Amino acid sequence: MTIIKISVIIPVYNAKDYLHDCIKSLLNQTLGDCEFIFINDGSVDNSRQIIEDYQKEDQRIILINQENKGISEARNTGVNNATGQYIGFLDNDDYLKNDFLEYLYNTAIKDDLDILISKTILGRDDKFIIKENGFEKDLIFDKAFIQNKIIPNLLRVEDLFAVWNKIYKRSFINENQVRFPGNRVIEEDNIFNIQAFNKAQKVLFTNYAGYYYREVANSKSRLIIENDYFSKALEKYYLDYKKEYDLSISATELEKLKAIRLLQRVSYLVYKCSVSITPFKTKWNYIEQMVFHEKVYELAKKYYSEALADKGLYEKIILKIILNKSQMALFLLVLSIKIGYHPKISEIIRNINNFKISKT
Structure with missing residues (x-):
């Protein structure tokens, strides 16, 4: 009897433009004993036929068709049907190096x-860059390290959000009933990972990079205003992770980490809204609502120094605007981003923003 080593779960929704690259990268894997579970989540294009x-x-290709329930429920269907020793995830517009699964x-x-x-290869601004995750490589981290370092990271920043650059022992996932939340449109990965890392005993970061993440401009996850990402960021701030997922972190530390995360999210959303093709008035109203929200001001005032730790000039400008409640400064910032945005300029801004500022 063949032992399935890895089950790869691929949720699919109207992905005809990218599916061929995705599937071919799976079929070309050097690891043979795999199963590729495609969850066709109500696609209305020819994804199913492909x-x-x-x-x-x-x-090795397994196809499960279901009515559209969203990416969380699609992935849960895959997890429930997987038989491999390990589980991995692949988005339908991404692809893998040939030795990714074997390694x-x-x-x-x-x-x-x-x-x-593993590390991730990001396709951004017509070039590929390696995404680091900030943890020492090729060391096995135990439960104490996971609780003290990795869980706070998941609560504070986005570095470990994704599930697709990881593999998880299936028996461990099932024994701890780790699943994606069916009621979230975004950051469902992070909820899954908080549950998984909170129960994990042995975790390792490898220096290997073999997952190609393709940034797709018209992806549903890029629709900032339509998905109302700010409301979801607030929802995440108010969620009691400690109670919900039995975390050992103190309530005080949890509140600080969630506050930092919300402030960083606002900075990110301001930039993404500014460069979007949404009519200016629409995105301005949304940006203004975020930046001058009462809770955002309260947290910026309380956690100013902590929020700027290891951050750059752009984040400092945003926080200053929040604290000063300066509509004119915000308007000029949004306008300058909108007018000046270009992939090459975006790369320059990222490099400039890497100059760290001192705490004030």
């Missing part, structure tokens, strides 16, 4: 890891 055509050529599986199985995290 998968069925490849399925005729390779029996991750061999690394994970050698030390019986609960979770293995």
